[in-house]
Amino acid sequence: MSEGLETRLKGGGDKWALFLDFDGTLVDIVERPSEVVVDPELPEVLARLQEKLDGALAIISGRPIAFLDERLGSSRFDSAGLHGLEHRIGDDLYLCQAEDHPALRAVVERLREIVSAKPGLIIEDKGCSVALHWRLAAHEKEFCIATAHAALESLGPDYRVQFGKAVAEILPSAAGKGKVIESFLHEPPYRGRRPVFIGDDLTDESGFKAVNAQGGISVRIGLGDTVAHQRLGTPAELRHSLLEWAAGGPLPFERNI
Ligand SMILES: O=P(O)(O)OC[C@H]1O[C@H](O[C@H]2O[C@H](CO)[C@@H](O)[C@H](O)[C@H]2O)[C@H](O)[C@@H](O)[C@@H]1O
Secondary structure: OHHHHHHHHHHOOOOOOEEEEEOOOOOOOOOHHHHOOOOOOHHHHHHHHHHHHOEEEEOOOOOOHHHHHHHHHHOOEEEEEEEOOEEEOOOOEOOOOOOHHHHHHHHHHHHHHHHHOOOOOOOOEEOOOOEEEOOOOOHHHHHHHHHHHHHHHHHHEEEEEEEEEEEEEEEEEEHHHHHHHHHHHOOOOOOEEEEEEEEOOHHHHHHHHHHHHOEEEEEEEEOOOOOOOOOOEEOHHHHHHHHHHHHHOOOOOOOOO
């Protein structure tokens, strides 16, 4: 048994830290990144859970923190954005600066030119990373994968490609959800709590590994190979479970770890 797990099982084991992915987990997947819709009840449910967990609730997303704030309203939840390149715990905010990534900026411009001749492909420029989406042009999947790998060659080892749902994203190699969840767990109010991480995608797998190693609970939404220990069918099911938990119900996930 790991030291972390042993400590948590001996004391304070019922204190949870909740980490939630955004796209495909809290909100349904839609055709275009800009069209994502937040259920009107969700921010209030998250705020109630945040209170119940003494503040230990964070959104762990590939989106920029500014986007999460805009969609989730004024609550300003603790967050990790851009797969962990940005973070905010309380008033402690670190944002990634696009101007620190000049080589990537050049790649974004090249990708825009390439994609302008390919209807249906979408470039999502997130400043310190760029995503190439093919959800509206599934036949271009192989082209997008090859294009992302070619772009990576010009950037070198400081960057990597992260695949997701109908998307290839080029981002700094240092980014990773597992690492950022581990770093949150060293800080109050997360320190000493057992982590729960809920996600749906390849980018969430490192987060599942991190919470598994801490004796936490990992939940994957939907199908697909995963190291998560539990599954839920859809974001709507998750929202319902979170609503019940916030309303005073028990932890909605099995504790069979
Ligand atoms: O870490 P997440 O919060 O899950 O974000 C992962 C990526 O999600 C978004 O793309 C995905 O959702 C889009 C909207 O439903 C969908 O159109 C796209 O096909 C999916 O890949 C987002 O656009 C990316 O920036 C995030 O990295």
